[in-house]
Amino acid sequence: MARGRKPRLAVFKFASCDGCQLSLLDAEDELLAVCDLIEIAHFAEASSDLQPGPYDVALVEGSITTEEDAQRILKIRSNSRYLMTIGACATAGGIQALRQWGQIEEWVSRVYPSPEFIHTLATSTPIAAHVLVDFELHGCPVNHHQLVDVLVALAEGRRPRLPTHSVCLDCKRRGTVCHVVSRGIPCLGPVTQSGCGAICPAFDRGCYGCFGPSQPAQTVPLLSRFQALGHTTDRLVPLLRNFNAAAPAFQQAADELSELHGEPS
């Protein structure tokens, strides 16, 4: 990042729930310190003073679900030096990517009283399917500590480095007993990227993969194990088709299960 002046940050929202940008506000005290390092030029959740670009860093939340948004992201890209996507919607299409397994017209007509006013694409796609993305921050929502770390790294001219290991490592560090082994519960922890601090298993439930697939996400042996434990496709497919349904590793695993055993209703 340029030295001598604070980098200018803009936050943009696409199809999403706002939770990821709100996690920036959740940073509270740290956010004030972040403001010493960066200038927040455009952040509609925080201030109505929306300054025009160009920006050094654009934080993009949400997925592309309309033709207008597909055009808008191109402009944001051309107006930003670095573009960083935050959250499951922006990095993988989000929960709304489930539409690709249904009929969009039918869903729209069931949800909205006047479906003729709704103009939407049949897909919900990640930002990286449309423009070059410099860095992705996963999670549903993102972890605000990670978000602050990444912003500080950008301000200091470093490449952000985030942990790549699975959720299991965090479970073990905090002493959580493995639900797969002790109770036979299907948990996506072994194939999910760290970042949340292994919250769900610590509260007595399996991981549902909101930080997306880890590297490597060895879904095949894990799903075989779940099946051997008696879990059927109609439980496992929805487990994978969740906030990161369209993340390639989870999508492929769920599609393969469905093909082998018939699409669950």
Added chain:
Amino acid sequence: MTWIPPALAVNPWLTHTARIADIVSECDGIATYRLCLDTSDNASAYVFEPGQFNMLYVPGVGESAISMSGDAHEPDGWIHTVRVAGNVTRSLAQLECGQTLGVRGPFGTGWPIPQLVGKNVVVVAGGLGLAPLRPLVYHLVRHRSQFQNVSLIVGARTAAGLLYPTEYANWTQAGIDVQLTVDRATAGWNGNIGVVTALLDRLKLNQIERASVVTCGPEVMMKYVGMSAMQRGIPAEQIWVSMERNMQCAAGLCGHCQLGPAFICKDGPVLRYDRLQPYLFVESL
């Protein structure tokens, strides 16, 4: 056995404040730093064996293992030649004279100087690999009469990447056969073109059994240097390489830098080739 400072033996994390005394730009992305400890300007604070390294620490960013590249006989600070490669070295490159960072060390094994005495010594350096070898070259220059023929083969991608070029004349004058080679010739270069092993293969070596090879450079280069040297009849027990792995604790306690049974930080970085040979050619070990 390498001498270990007692304070580090009981706490290898012991970190000292060092101030950047000067910065010399070497070539693109590479600079040499002189770091002086705030606590002491005494030369005894900078004792090391040629081949050893320090952990340099930029707070908030992390540590990086960087070998000593200065003269062990006349230490006036820690001398480190650093290439911008990752976050730590990039942050280091943003620091200016007078600013501080953390240093702990020295760590690791040095070049086997006692075993080189009385031998024909062949030093093979590739790119930045000359940095950890320079303290050894200084030693060979200073004690030239203790050694038989001394050759220094230096390779780089281009002539601009040859490290410490202003010193070659001094080394030649001191009786070291300095040979240079580049992968790619640029305007004005009329020396050797090709890999360092091509020079090693052609090197005139009488009494092969009295020859020793020490090398540092990219891992693939060192593998071929080892193979070439052995093909010429130099036994693996007389070849030493300086390895690089992810070093974090520098004391053999964190597990990151293992290659086969060796902790590269503690048992290396300088290791005898015969010890590494079973592991060096196994992919992704």
Added chain:
Amino acid sequence: MTDRAAQFFRKAELQALIDELRRRDYNVVGPSIDQEAIVYTELTSVEQLPRGWTDEQAPGSYRLVRRDDDAWFGYVVGPHSWKKYLFPPRTKLLTVQKTEQGWSFLPAVLENTKTAMLGVRACELAAIAVQDRVFLGGPYKDRDYESRRKSLFLIAVNCTQAASTCFCTSMNTGPRCKSGFDLALTEIESGFLCEIGSDAGWDVLSACELQTATAEDLNEAESQRQRAVEMIERQMRTDDLPQLLLDNLNHPNWKAVGERCLSCTNCTMVCPTCFCSSVSEVRDLTTDQIDRERTWDSCFNPEFSYLGGTPVRNDTSARYRQWLTHKLGSWHEQFGTSGCVGCGRCITWCPVGIDLTAEVAAMREAPAP
């Protein structure tokens, strides 16, 4: 010292032992039920022990089951290991402060923790001895481990049964506790036989109402211990293991196991000897202070071997090979013992049930050409 005769005390006297240790400022830790498993946690009362429970273990499976008796130690080892007390998952190493003169560095203050472990099995004593070599046996000492280890009090318990995943007899670490303890208990119906391993052990034992062990007690204890030996089914041949592994670094089985392995790190986390760690910067932006913190890490973490932009071991099979060849092979050259104590945790707690003894056997049956 160790030739002091075995003593006998009634089960209720164990509370007196806990009370005495706590009176001497020890944090007493031991087995208790939590999260449907027997874990290690702080103990103040014998009521917290998993009395009348046992564990059924198999590759990738662990279940708590009611016993048909009221045994206090009628189970083997669970998801936790004692290393969490000697080598905690998070440890502060250094504090960094920004001053007007630049950065200053302060070594972390050592916590003064006196820990008394109750219920340490033979394989776990062996694991502590292995970590002693790792952290204290080399030229550099881990001062945090050293300080915790120095103030440790160990009450071992001899196993009276075995799980299907146990193979301590192959690793020559158990099931009998032979050394490395302050006290060692064998549970019989009427109470505990207690062997004394140190002066400190004898001293603490003065808090209990002791009786002389009868020949009958001694016989019953011996047959209980023998029962554990007889229950052990799993075996691994170890005589030539380091060489076998070294000769088979390119064996096709590494690729095969790499396809089943999740690279999830569970085996290394539950292993009582695995010692890999990483250091991270913990920054508080609101102050100018940074802590350097060491956390448990694993050779199965892809970025663990990161070098020059990419991991050296960039696929799962390479990482599994590193773990197994280190644990069973190169550990010998590094530390003079195997890194495996045969506790079987890595087999039980692998979510997909990968069994290292089976992987070794596969390579032994069909060595690479």
